[in-house]
Amino acid sequence: MAKFKVLAAALGILLVLGAAAAQASGVITLEVEILPGFRISGPGSVSFGSLHPGIPEERELQLQVWSNVPWQLFANYYGTVEAPGIVEVQGTNGTWIELGSSTNLVIWDQPKTDPDGVVIKVPLRFTGSFSHDPGTYDIQIEFAVVPLL
Numbered sequence: 001m002a003k004f005k006v007l008a009a010a011l012g013i014l015l016v017l018g019a020a021a022a023q024a025s026g027v028i029t030l031e032v033e034i035l036p037g038f039r040i041s042g043p044g045s046v047s048f049g050s051l052h053p054g055i056p057e058e059r060e061l062q063l064q065v066w067s068n069v070p071w072q073l074f075a076n077y078y079g080t081v082e083a084p085g086i087v088e089v090q091g092t093n094g095t096w097i098e099l100g101s102s103t104n105l106v107i108w109d110q111p112k113t114d115p116d117g118v119v120i121k122v123p124l125r126f127t128g129s130f131s132h133d134p135g136t137y138d139i140q141i142e143f144a145v146v147p148l149l
Contacts, residue, residue: 038145039066039117040073046124053085053128061124063143065110066117070148073108073120075099078142084132087139090123099141109148 042063051057065073075089077099088096091107108120126139 034068036069036147037067038071038147040064040143040145041117042143048126051126051128053130053132056086056125056127058123058125061122062119063122064117064119065113065145066115067110067113067145067147070109070111071145072106072148073110073122074144074146075107075122076142076144078140083139084137085126085128087141088125088127089141090125096125 040063042061046059046061048057048059063073065071077083077087087099089099089107090096092109097107107122110118110120122143124141
């Protein structure tokens with residue numbers, strides 16, 4: 001039994017030494033190109049609730065943005081139907097700017113974000129119109145993140 005243990009130990013040592021002698025290593029260089037990347041996330045909708053025409057109401061929209069380069073946030077009215085009132089977004093300078101079907105305005109400039117992104121608060125204002133019938137309307141606003149030019 002003792003001979004068997006010695007023989008098994010010797011065989012184990014030979015296998016380890018043989019495996020070590022049979023190994024080789026090399027260095028491989030991986031080449032990658034990281035492209036500018038952007039991502040934006042926000043709630044699917046913001047409810048203004050029931051409003052009276054002519055009385056502005058404000059809501060705050062929170063968006064999360066990720067970018068590996070300095071960026072700008074644009075807002076644009078995104079609708080094929082006329083909005084039933086005035087839709088405004090407040091820019092970083094505090095000015096309320098009306099969105100229209102041809103408006104594409106910068107509302108935020110930022111440096112690149114960390115891996116967790118950055119949360120920004122975008123004030124929205126809506127003033128209902130007397131020229132539209134009572135009812136529920138859907139208004140779409142597109143927010144786009146683009147590289148800072």
